[in-house]
Amino acid sequence: MNGEKEARTGTVRTVTGDVDASQLGITSAHEHLLITAGAFVKLDKDFLLDDREVMAREIAAFTGMGGHTLVDMMPPGLGRDPEGLRELSERTGTLIVAATGFHKESYYDMAHWLYHYAAEQIAGLFRAEIEEGMDQWGYRGPLMRRTAARAGVIKIATDYYRWNKHTDRWFEATAMAHLATGVPIASHTENGVLGDRQAESLISLGVPPSSIVIGHIDKNADPYVHRELAAMGVFLQYDSPSRLKYGPDSDAVALIAAAAHHGYADQILLGLDFARRSYFPSYGGGPGLGYLLKTFVPRLKAEGLEEVVPLIFVDNPARALSFAGGAERDRQMMAASQERMPQ
Numbered sequence: 001m002n003g004e005k006e007a008r009t010g011t012v013r014t015v016t017g018d019v020d021a022s023q024l025g026i027t028s029a030h031e032h033l034l035i036t037a038g039a040f041v042k043l044d045k046d047f048l049l050d051d052r053e054v055m056a057r058e059i060a061a062f063t064g065m066g067g068h069t070l071v072d073m074m075p076p077g078l079g080r081d082p083e084g085l086r087e088l089s090e091r092t093g094t095l096i097v098a099a100t101g102f103h104k105e106s107y108y109d110m111a112h113w114l115y116h117y118a119a120e121q122i123a124g125l126f127r128a129e130i131e132e133g134m135d136q137w138g139y140r141g142p143l144m145r146r147t148a149a150r151a152g153v154i155k156i157a158t159d160y161y162r163w164n165k166h167t168d169r170w171f172e173a174t175a176m177a178h179l180a181t182g183v184p185i186a187s188h189t190e191n192g193v194l195g196d197r198q199a200e201s202l203i204s205l206g207v208p209p210s211s212i213v214i215g216h217i218d219k220n221a222d223p224y225v226h227r228e229l230a231a232m233g234v235f236l237q238y239d240s241p242s243r244l245k246y247g248p249d250s251d252a253v254a255l256i257a258a259a260a261h262h263g264y265a266d267q268i269l270l271g272l273d274f275a276r277r278s279y280f281p282s283y284g285g286g287p288g289l290g291y292l293l294k295t296f297v298p299r300l301k302a303e304g305l306e307e308v309v310p311l312i313f314v315d316n317p318a319r320a321l322s323f324a325g326g327a328e329r330d331r332q333m334m335a336a337s338q339e340r341m342p343q
Helices: 039-043 052-063 082-092 119-131 165-181 195-204 223-231 249-261 291-302 306-320 326-340
Strands: 011-014 017-020 026-031 067-072 095-101 153-157 185-188 212-214 235-238 268-270
Touching: 011 095, 026 268, 026 306, 052 067, 052 082, 052 291, 082 095, 095 119, 119 165, 153 165, 165 195, 185 195, 195 212, 195 223, 223 235, 223 249, 235 249, 249 268, 249 291, 249 306, 268 306, 291 306
Parallel strands: 026 067, 067 095, 095 153, 153 185, 185 212, 212 235, 235 268
Antiparallel strands: 011 017
């Protein structure tokens, strides 16, 4: 990818249906719009984002600045709300891409099915959410309710410097699901570590680097590490802007500038990763989803990065979120999607 941008073509799966990648427009690559239950909320009620009306107002702050697409990175079983995401998309006119997959291991009890199912079985569950529809209950069982909203990305995650036999099996399942469907894979790294191992594992399992997004890497503010990752051909996702507990915005700007300077501007994605009430004005906090375009983009331009802004927010997400496998697979998946639509 370095120096050779692919065309903004292909298919992206959103909660309201498949769209051409060129329709995404300005995109925030990592957000959490609704969290209704699960380990996050059990740990801290600040993670409870269950008011659709409130979130519709927050999304309006993003679209009011020209934003058009949001990627919700909550996997099943941790409070993801597929029906709510579809309603938000329809109400606000915003495209929303939702995730299947899994989060870091420490969020799961040893009784969870992830610990007991074979890679093929786990891959089958991921595929069903991509091809048929996400389970409203997040595979928390014993019954399922398939929704009309389908997943368009597979989330993976690792804990801080923690990798074991379960990680190997879950990554194998993810690769299987990707190779069967073509949808991209986006990761959670804890404090920005193990991104290299995540990428190496997936690539060794046959996943194209251009279908991999390594997330939260600005939490490890080492430009050398980022260059090494980018050299593998994966996308780099930054999401610390406005959250000063992870460092000032100047850190993120410097990291983005360094990656762009070394020729990797076409592999950078940006989001905010807001997953708490205290990040949203409508919940009594701040700064809200509008921050990315209202505050951070002007900062990038002021720092001499105006030319990379369209890449980061339009061109790169369109490529990163597109199905892998070429135009023929895109046409086949679009046809299958249309066949499932009610007449």
